[in-house]
Amino acid sequence: MELLEQLEQYRPFNEQEARDREELLRRMRSGEELYTRDNSAAHFTASAWVVSPGRDQVLMAYHNLYDSWAWLGGHADGERDLLSVALREVREESGLVQLRPVSRDIYxxxxxxxxxxxxxxxxxxxxxxxxxxxxxxxxxxxxxxxxPDENSRVGWFSPEAAIAASSEPWFRQRIYSKLNAKLSGW
Incomplete structure (x- = not known):
């Protein structure tokens, strides 16, 4: 399924997702190049919320650029399968070899x-x-x-401790809390 169709079918979890989804759809329908960094204003990235099988641990990396514990992910750099981008980035940033998508759908x-x-x-x-x-x-x-060129540590945290480990208030409040709240449905 093409990314545009995936976004059209995606059901937002909250107002932030609803508003961001509309902007993503608007940009995709405009024909703007979004898959490469050639678009210096906005481009696609993919992240992963990596959890243990029991959903009681979350993987985080200490990102040098942001000086904070954070999820793993990176730029699409021309790749149109953003799940593949997320898998690639987690492997590169954590050294993990065995990863399993809980779903191929956007989380x-x-x-x-x-x-x-x-x-x-x-x-x-x-x-x-x-x-x-x-x-x-x-x-x-x-x-x-x-x-080492991106992070200085990688480790597992309880879902609550993953939020607390981040030094970025907006991510703690708006992103990581949301990702944990959504876990009960998976």
Whole structure:
């Protein structure tokens, strides 16, 4: 199923998702290039809420850029299958090999603001990440490793501790709390 069709069928969890979904649909229907960073104003990213089979643990990485514990994910960079992007990013950022999508469906969606910053010695202007989140499952006993150019630690937390570990209030209140609240339905 094409991403546009997935977004059309997606049922928002709350007002944030409803408003962000409408903006995602508007941008997709406009024909704007959204799959690459060539669009410096807004482009697709994919994230993963990685949980243990018992749903009692969540995987987080300490992201160097944001100086905070956060979910795992990254840019589409031309890939149109955003579930594949989420899987790739989790593997790269955590070292996990065995991952299982709980569903191929979109778990959550959000438009995220990114402040201007330096990356690889170049300035990146402020922009939007048009983010889709997927629910993935992994074994918390599997070996982990960090990706030093992006994160300095990777670890498992209880769902509540995952929220508390983040130093970003908006993510704690609007994103991670929402992702945990949605877990009961999966």
């Amino acid at each position: 959550s969606l959000e438009i995220l603001t990114v402040n201007g910053h330096e990356k690889h010695g170049r300035y990146v202007s402020s922009h939007l990440h048009l983010n889709l989140t997927y629910l993935l499952e992994a074994d918390p006993e599997a070996p982990l490793r960090c990706k």
